[in-house]
Amino acid sequence: MRVPVDGDDEVSQLAMTFNTMARNLETIDQSRSSFMGNIAHELRTPMTSIKGFIDGMLDGTIPEDMSQHYLTLVSKEVGRLTRLIQNMLDISKLESGEYRVNAQSYDIWDSVTSVAFSAQERIDNHHIEVQGLEPKRTSVYADPDLVYQVVYNILDNAIKFTPDGGWIRFGVQKSGGFVTVSIRNSGQGIPKDVLPFVFERFYKADRSRGLNARGSGLGLHI
Ligand SMILES: Nc1ncnc2c1ncn2[C@@H]1O[C@H](COP(=O)(O)OP(=O)(O)O)[C@@H](O)[C@H]1O
Ligand SMILES: [Mg+2]
Structure with missing residues (x-):
């Protein structure tokens, strides 16, 4: 909805302000509905494969000796859904201001090494060499x-x-x-050229990778 603006008196000023507000609300509305669309898509994709695999096992299309393989895929997809939902919960908590930041003094290497440790298996599976993991006490004031x-x-x-x-x-540097x-x-x-967009919700530089990649895009x- 827009109101006509004619002249430059106070009423026209008000009309212009109203129109700007209406435009802003429309933009918010659009980004909200595209967010919902993205979520629906991200939820549906793993759901579809989970249903396909389970139905295949139930009706015998998937032979019994393959069920282990397909159950592993189902488990992976469920894991992906769980991560996506956790990410969405985290975002809404952060955006609503509900999350209470719990800053404290601690060694940032504690975070870095425990994350690296939690990913050890994947790192090894892909024969990735880890460099720079040489903790050197570095105190920060932050929420661990x-x-x-x-x-x-x-x-x-x-x-x-x-x-x-x-x-x-890995690297940790102190400055100023x-x-x-x-x-x-x-x-x-x-x-x-894609660098400015990577922090957007659901952004993936390579869309084709989206289907089987483990990320939620969040x-x-x-
Ligand atoms: N280390 C990296 N190397 C190449 N591309 C990356 C890297 N990190 C992030 N990106 C790009 O940024 C996008 C957004 O990352 P992210 O929000 O974590 O989503 P996701 O991991 O689910 O794809 C990725 O899809 C990818 O295109
Ligand atoms: Mg990611």
Whole structure:
């Protein structure tokens, strides 16, 4: 809805303000409905394969000796759904201001090493060489849970995009009252032109990879 603006008196000013507000609300509405569409799509894709595999096992299309294989796939897809839903819950908590930041003084290497430890199996499976994991006491004032989550999401991407036999390099640098954590990986990297978009919800540089990739597309947004 828009109101006509004619002239430059106070009423016209008001009309213009109203129109701007209406435009802003429309944009919010559009981004909300495209967010809902994305969520529905991200939920439906794993649901469809889970249903297909289970139905195939029930009606015998999938031979019994293959059921172990298909149950593993079902378990992976359920894991993906769980991560997606957890990510969505985290985002709504952060955005509504409901999350209470619990900052404290601690050693940032505690976060980095425990994330690396939790990913050890995947790192080994892909024969990835880990570099720079040499903890050197570095005190920060931050929320350990939030830092863990961010480091986890970035390492998760690094593992996903490192070719087998590649490397991942950790770094922690102190400068001017700030501490920078870096996680680099061998591989194609992120093209410069897509860099501005990677923090958007559900953004994936390579859409075709979306189907089977383990990410929810919300990692960097968080
Ligand atoms: N280490 C990386 N190497 C190459 N591309 C990356 C890397 N990290 C992130 N990206 C790109 O940024 C996108 C968004 O990352 P993210 O929000 O974590 O979503 P997801 O991991 O679910 O794909 C990825 O889909 C990918 O295109
Ligand atoms: Mg990710």
